[in-house]
Structures are given as C-alpha cells and as structure tokens.
Amino acid sequence: FGSSHFGSSTSPVLCIIPQLVLFLTAMSTVAEQLNLINSKVLALQTDIDDTKANYDESLDTIWMLLASMLVFFMHSGFSLLEAGSVRFKNTQNILAKNLIVVTIGFLCWYLIGYPLAFGAVDEPGKVSGGTNFLMIGFWNAKSTFRFWLFQGAFCATGGTIVSGAMAERTKLKGFGTFTVLMTSIIYPLVVYWIWSGYGFLNYTDDSGKQVSVIGPPFMDFAGSGVVHMVGGIGAICGAIIVGPRKDRWSESHANAFDAHSVPFCVLGTFFLWFGWYGFNPGSTGALHDADTAHTAGLVAVNTTLSPCVAGLLVFFLRAKVVQPKCLDVGGFCNGILAGLVAVTAACANIKPWESVIIGLVGGSLYQAGSMLLRRLKVDDVVDAFPVHGINGLWAVLALGLFGNPDEGIGGNGVLYGGDQLGTQLIGSIIIILWTGLLSVGILLPLHKLGMLRLSDTFQENGADIMEHSPAKAYNDNPAVIQEWA
Numbered sequence: 001f002g003s004s005h006f007g008s009s010t011s012p013v014l015c016i017i018p019q020l021v022l023f024l025t026a027m028s029t030v031a032e033q034l035n036l037i038n039s040k041v042l043a044l045q046t047d048i049d050d051t052k053a054n055y056d057e058s059l060d061t062i063w064m065l066l067a068s069m070l071v072f073f074m075h076s077g078f079s080l081l082e083a084g085s086v087r088f089k090n091t092q093n094i095l096a097k098n099l100i101v102v103t104i105g106f107l108c109w110y111l112i113g114y115p116l117a118f119g120a121v122d123e124p125g126k127v128s129g130g131t132n133f134l135m136i137g138f139w140n141a142k143s144t145f146r147f148w149l150f151q152g153a154f155c156a157t158g159g160t161i162v163s164g165a166m167a168e169r170t171k172l173k174g175f176g177t178f179t180v181l182m183t184s185i186i187y188p189l190v191v192y193w194i195w196s197g198y199g200f201l202n203y204t205d206d207s208g209k210q211v212s213v214i215g216p217p218f219m220d221f222a223g224s225g226v227v228h229m230v231g232g233i234g235a236i237c238g239a240i241i242v243g244p245r246k247d248r249w250s251e252s253h254a255n256a257f258d259a260h261s262v263p264f265c266v267l268g269t270f271f272l273w274f275g276w277y278g279f280n281p282g283s284t285g286a287l288h289d290a291d292t293a294h295t296a297g298l299v300a301v302n303t304t305l306s307p308c309v310a311g312l313l314v315f316f317l318r319a320k321v322v323q324p325k326c327l328d329v330g331g332f333c334n335g336i337l338a339g340l341v342a343v344t345a346a347c348a349n350i351k352p353w354e355s356v357i358i359g360l361v362g363g364s365l366y367q368a369g370s371m372l373l374r375r376l377k378v379d380d381v382v383d384a385f386p387v388h389g390i391n392g393l394w395a396v397l398a399l400g401l402f403g404n405p406d407e408g409i410g411g412n413g414v415l416y417g418g419d420q421l422g423t424q425l426i427g428s429i430i431i432i433l434w435t436g437l438l439s440v441g442i443l444l445p446l447h448k449l450g451m452l453r454l455s456d457t458f459q460e461n462g463a464d465i466m467e468h469s470p471a472k473a474y475n476d477n478p479a480v481i482q483e484w485a
Contacts, residue, residue, distance in 0.1 A: 080268030081269060083261070085265060105156035115130060116185070118196050147285075166238040174443075186439070190431055202217040228344065231388050236389055237435075276344075281303070295348050315335060397421070
C-alpha cells in the first residue's frame with residue numbers, strides 16, 4: 001500500500017471523459033437527425049399547404065366553370081322562351097337577336113365592359129374602373145379568367161332581357177347598337193358601383209368597414225338589381241320608344257299575337273330555372289370551405305321555393321280572379337321567372353320561409369305589372385318589365401326588409417331592427433335613373449334616324465321571310481312565301 005499504488009491509479013474524471021465524448025458525439029448525431037426530421041416535416045408541411053392551395057384553387061375553378069356554364073345555358077332558355085312567345089313568322093329574327101346579344105356581349109365585355117366593371121386602378125375612384133383592357137394583367141392572377149367568364153355571362157343576360165320586350169318590330173342594326181352600349185357602358189358601371197368593392201354604393205372605408213355613400217353598403221347577392229333591374233328598365237324604355245307591333249291593340253287582331261309555341265315557352269322556363277342554379281349559388285364565387293358550401297345550399301333552396309309559390313299564385317289568379325279566367329300556362333311560366341328574379345338579391349341572406357313571402361309578393365307584383373302594361377297599351381312581348389324590372393326592384397327592396405342580423409348570414413332587414421332599407425331604396429333609384437336615361441338617350445336617336453323600328457310591310461310579312469335565309473315555312477301566309485321566295 002505504498003504511494004506508488006495511488007500514483008498509478010486512474011482519476012475518475014479521466015474515466016468519464018471518453019464516455020462524455022461518446023455522449024456528445026451521440027447527441028450531435030441525434031441533433032443532426034432531429035434537424036433532418038424537422039426539415040422533412042417542414043418540407044412535408046409545405047407540400048401539404050401547396051397541395052391544399054392547389055386543391056382549393058381547383059375546386060373553386062371547377063365550381064365557377066360549372067356555374068358559368070349554367071348561366072351561359074340560360075341563353076338557350078331565353079331563346080326558347082322568346083321564340084315561343086313571338087309569331088311563327090319572326091322566329092328566326094328573335095333567335096338572331098339572342099345570338100347577337102351573346103356574341104357581341106362577350107366581345108364588348110372583353111374589350112371594355114370588364115375593365116370598367118372590375119378593372120380597379122391603383123387609386124380607385126368611386127364611379128368606374130380602368131384597367132385590364134383586353135385582359136392585360138390576367139396572367140399575373142390567372143384565377144381572374146374564371147371570374148371574367150362568370151361575370152361575362154351575367155353581362156349578356158341584360159341585353160337578352162331587352163330583346164324579348166322589343167321583339168317582332170325592331171331592326172337588327174338598331175338593337176345591335178343598343179346591345180353594344182348596354183354591355184360596354186350601362187351595365188358595367190352599375191357592376192362597378194356595387195360589386196367591385198370600390199364603387200360609391202359598396203366600398204371599404206379607412207377603418208376597413210364596408211359602407212356606401214348612403215350608409216350601409218348596397219346589397220345584391222346575385223344580381224336582381226345589377227342584372228335584372230338594369231335589363232328590365234332597358235326593356236321598358238325600348239318597348240315604349242319602338243312602339244307597339246302593328247295592329248297589336250286592334251280588337252279585330254286580339255288573338256293574332258298569342259305565343260305561337262307554348263311548349264317552347266315551358267321548356268325555355270325550365271332551362272332558365274335550371275341555369276339559375278348557376279346564377280345564384282355560383283355567386284358565392286368559391287366552394288372550398290364548409291361555410292361557403294352551406295351558403296350555396298341555402299341559396300339553392302331559396303332559389304327553389306320562391307318561384308314555386310310565385311308561379312302557382314299567378315296560375316291561380318289568372319284561372320279564378322283576373323282575365324283570362326282560364327288555365328294560363330304562359331302566365332304560369334312568367335310567374336315562375338318573377339319568383340326567381342324576386343329572390344335573387346336576398347337568396348344568401350334570408351331563411352327559406354322568407355323566400356316564400358318574397359315569392360308571393362313577387363308573383364302579385366308581376367301580375368299587377370302585366371295588367372298595367374296592357375291597360376297603358378305598352379307592348380312588352382314577353383312581359384320583361386314586370387318580370388325583371390318590377391321584380392328586380394322588389395328583390396332589392398326585400399333585402400332591406402328581410403334578413404335577421406342575428407342569424408349570421410349577412411341580413412340587415414328593417415323588420416329585425418336593421419338599417420338596410422334606405423340604402424336599397426336610394427341605390428335602386430340611382431340604378432333606374434342611370435339605366436333609364438342612357439337607354440332613352442340611345443334608343444330615341446336610333447328611332448328618329450329610322451334605325452330601330454321595322455316597317456309595317458316587314459311586320460305584316462314577318463322578318464323571317466323579308467330578311468332571313470333560308471325563308472323557313474314559319475310564316476302563316478303561304479302566298480307571301482311564294483311571292484318573296
């Protein structure tokens with residue numbers, strides 16, 4: 001047990017060092033592995049986020065393209081309805097006008113309509129947009145393509161509404177001129193005021209709150225005011241300025257102006273109703289989350305109930321209360337369309353029972369408006385003004401009455417203590433004045449220049465035989481066909 005024994009012994013600290021080195025080495029390896037795992041997790045999260053974003057974008061695009069196609073399909077409904085409502089001898093002519101509206105309408109939307117409606121500049125004003133002419137800038141935000149298509153289908157609808165009211169006595173060149181200005185100027189500016197997010201009827205103030213120059217922002221979910229009321233006001237202006245069809249109000253020709261194909265009218269109505277499920281639910285603009293999907297479902301339900309009650313009411317009224325006191329299938333069709341227009345503004349902000357009330361009022365207003373036009377001897381061939389104009393106005397005002405703010409679906413109706421009605425009323429007056437004044441300013445000079453109304457000879461013989469090729473056997477006067485062949 002000498003000192004040499006202790007001198008040769010290993011210090012405990014020195015014994016720990018190798019294990020410490022091994023431990024640190026192991027920890028370093030673990031840290032590297034953790035960093036690698038963390039990097040992989042982050043990469044995986046990025047991939048998941050990218051996949052979700054791509055999925056959301058794809059789902060929204062599919063939804064909006066489907067909705068756009070449904071709205072576009074509505075033009076086949078308008079074509080059938082209007083073709084059935086005119087006489088045989090003007091079938092091709094009214095179909096040509098429907099084709100003109102779609103083709104010219106989309107081109108005008110491409111050239112100038114969309115830029116004025118949604119092309120907000122760097123410092124946007126309250127009246128009009130001014131960018132994205134010819135789709136310049138779309139490549140920087142490719143989702144804009146689907147939005148352009150959906151809104152373009154809406155734009156063409158406004159012109160189609162006018163064509164039906166002025167059918168059978170309007171020149172193509174005059175109607176085409178009006179269509180250009182309707183889809184380039186009249187309609188796009190109304191869109192900007194309400195739907196762009198920058199217009200004076202609906203914009204964001206400095207505090208981030210949606211407002212208008214009147215107070216609360218003007219509300220119109222799917223276009224009762226923006227689309228239908230604009231088209232309806234244009235229709236009544238056109239019908240009055242172009243004048244009634246020759247002998248329209250003559251007692252001896254009372255039955256000569258009946259719709260020549262009720263089946264066409266019914267099929268056209270069903271086509272329009274079907275397309276309305278793109279018009280209204282598609283106005284959600286997206287469908288990649290549960291809340292938006294639920295909104296689309298509510299909108300679809302309201303889009304179903306309102307036309308049901310409106311159509312049945314008109315059918316009953318004409319069968320039992322007012323003339324003709326017979327079962328009027330054409331009236332049934334227009335009642336359905338009136339109910340569709342009446343609920344379009346509020347369909348996302350009301351409960352289903354409220355849509356039933358709105359539809360009942362809409363059907364009543366349509367019937368009253370139709371009778372008033374006859375009393376005033378205004379020749380609106382398809383009752384476009386009662387369906388779209390009067391019910392477009394009612395729809396916008398109904399949104400100021402109905403819709404409970406406490407339900408969490410954006411309602412602000414005065415019946416629940418809301419303050420929406422004033423904005424809806426003043427905004428409607430502005431839209432009516434704008435559309436009416438410009439429509440008169442366009443149509444009246446066209447009429448004075450002889451570019452609007454067909455001659456009595458054209459009307460007697462039918463536009464099909466007079467200016468269309470081939471001269472189809474739609475004319476009910478074989479002698480005229482032989483003479484002009």
